[in-house]
Amino acid sequence: MSTLFAFLHHVAAFTLVSALAVEFALIRQDLTLAIARRLPIVDAVLGISAGFLLVVGLLRVFFFEKGAAYYFHSHAFMTKFSVFIAVGLLSIIPTLEFLSWRKPVKAGEIPAVSARKLRFIRSVIHGELAAVVIILLCAAMMARGGWI
Numbered sequence: 001m002s003t004l005f006a007f008l009h010h011v012a013a014f015t016l017v018s019a020l021a022v023e024f025a026l027i028r029q030d031l032t033l034a035i036a037r038r039l040p041i042v043d044a045v046l047g048i049s050a051g052f053l054l055v056v057g058l059l060r061v062f063f064f065e066k067g068a069a070y071y072f073h074s075h076a077f078m079t080k081f082s083v084f085i086a087v088g089l090l091s092i093i094p095t096l097e098f099l100s101w102r103k104p105v106k107a108g109e110i111p112a113v114s115a116r117k118l119r120f121i122r123s124v125i126h127g128e129l130a131a132v133v134i135i136l137l138c139a140a141m142m143a144r145g146g147w148i
Contacts, residue, residue: 001064002060002064002065005056005059005060005064006060006064008052008056009053009056009057009060012049012050012052012053012056013049013053015045015049016046016049016050016053017132019042019043019045019046019049020046020125020128020129020132021129022042023039023042023043023046023094023125024122024125024126024129026038026039026042027039027094027118027121027122027125028122031110031111031113031118032110033105033108033109033110036101036104036105036110036111037105039098039101040098040099040101040102043091043094043095043098046091047091047095050087050088050091053084054084054088074142076138076139076141076142077138077142079134079138080134080135080138080139080142083131083134083135083138084135086131087128087131087132087135090124090127090128090131091124091128093120093121093124094121094124094125097113097117097121101113
């Protein structure tokens with residue numbers, strides 16, 4: 001059972017990173033109606049994979065791996081978990097923006113978004129990608145028993 005949950009954890013993590021990369025690639029382009037339609041879908045995949053990753057990860061911590069006491073005393077784990085939560089909170093910003101586009105997109109119009117706001121959304125998504133690198137570093141440290 002532990003192997004199954006490790007597999008599910010990895011599938012969710014790779015899905016999350018892929019969705020984040022696609023979201024970043026789309027938001028870097030000029031905003032078109034097609035992109036405005038795709039971004040909320042990609043963002044939903046990102047959110048679902050993040051939720052699934054969190055649930056599976058916590059199940060692994062509490063039931064399938066070394067136990068909660070081990071993980072909650074690991075600096076690498078606590079940093080990884082904290083950065084994951086921070087990224088989740090940060091991701092609310094683009095999600096709310098994309099949700100605000102529903103009405104114009106439904107009417108077949110490109111959402112009216114200022115250049116400044118688009119730059120901000122790009123920066124937030126870029127920050128999320130950078131945070132994923134920190135999460136990966138912490139995961140590698142955990143795998144090697146470092147920074148306990």
